[in-house]
Amino acid sequence: MLKQTAAAYPHLVRRYQVGQSTCFGYPIWALKISDHPEIDEDEPAILIDGMYHAREPLGNEICLAFIDYLLSNYGVEEKVTSLVNNYEIWIIPILNPEGYKYLVDNNLSSPWWRKNLRDNNNNGLIDPDYDGVDLNRNYDFNWTRLGSTTPASWTYQGPAPFTEKETQAKRDLTLNEKFVASVSYHSYGEVILYQWSWPDSGLRAPDDDVTWTIAMQTARRIPRLRREGIYSFQRQTAASQSGPWMYGVAGVLEFLVETGTSFIPLGPEIQEIVTDNLQGLFYLFDRLKGPGVRGKILDWKTKQPLEAVVSIIEKDDFRYIYPRRSHPQTGTFIRLLEPGEYTIKVSAPGYQSNWRKIQIKDKMEDVTLYLLSLEGVQPRFFNPETWRKSGQKR
16 A cells, blocks of 8 residues: 555655564565655654554554545645645554564454564464564663563563564664654553653653643543543653653654554444544644754854754753754754753764753744864963963952
């Protein structure tokens, strides 16, 4: 289906194989949707994925529905046209193709199959009671704090972090594209998980004020299937899953949405769940317009873009998150913020650091920050004799 979609909309879509499955090498496909999909534009990039787990096909359905809605309404609906023109939207409908194929090939006779098909006992056979890795326990952020070390467990984390080609695919795409935000669709529970609650201490993420608001506002837009209220939202444990890694290492605001009330819902329920969840997804895109700061880091002399560490002094704690960096090719950075006053610090090897006070209101504030190269700069030392002769008193 993705191949046909790319062929039908060549001016808006490119299809890429971003990886392959661990055991059988099935391709993992992604669509990139943009007004110029053939080039890398200096635009915010967003990732949407589904089906980490074979028994959760609603993720695939939501991804496909979103693809169809964007392409069918481009040039028709103003909000859709604006999204496609101003963002690079990456969508991976099925991250676990071999697990899903195993489920389908068995006519859903193993309806609770969750993992991929890693051959844990190396006997060359698929042993449902022993094989497979839970892909959403295979990330290297707080690796030992979540997931099972028992291969037979549904939540077996694998022999080591990032052993699975599926998680490698998402990792590599993320580090290459520098996503601003991500949504990962799962089932079930009708709850949105955001980053994060630190194991044991309950420490909250530096961007907790932003992620809490986004999760809350997204949840308000998604009614429960039985129409008994709206989705709930809660902090995710900061350990070995995609969301904590995306946020803690890659600097991406990822939200995990547990959709529906069952792993594989009845046919009439599917469309209702899908339509409801698209409303929450559109809110996220609206929030990406601000408030926040969008900046560019340039060399003061050459005006060339720089990759630099960009920190918000009032928020960031690099004991728990990796330093946030501007894009190496464009020097661009984007940070969603709540209204208030903040201090941006920018630093790069071989350059003097720079600081800037900014006032965030209700939109995205644009800033350009320059760094002065240390090359040829003479160090300045304190000379007490010169100081005294200048007439200054102690």
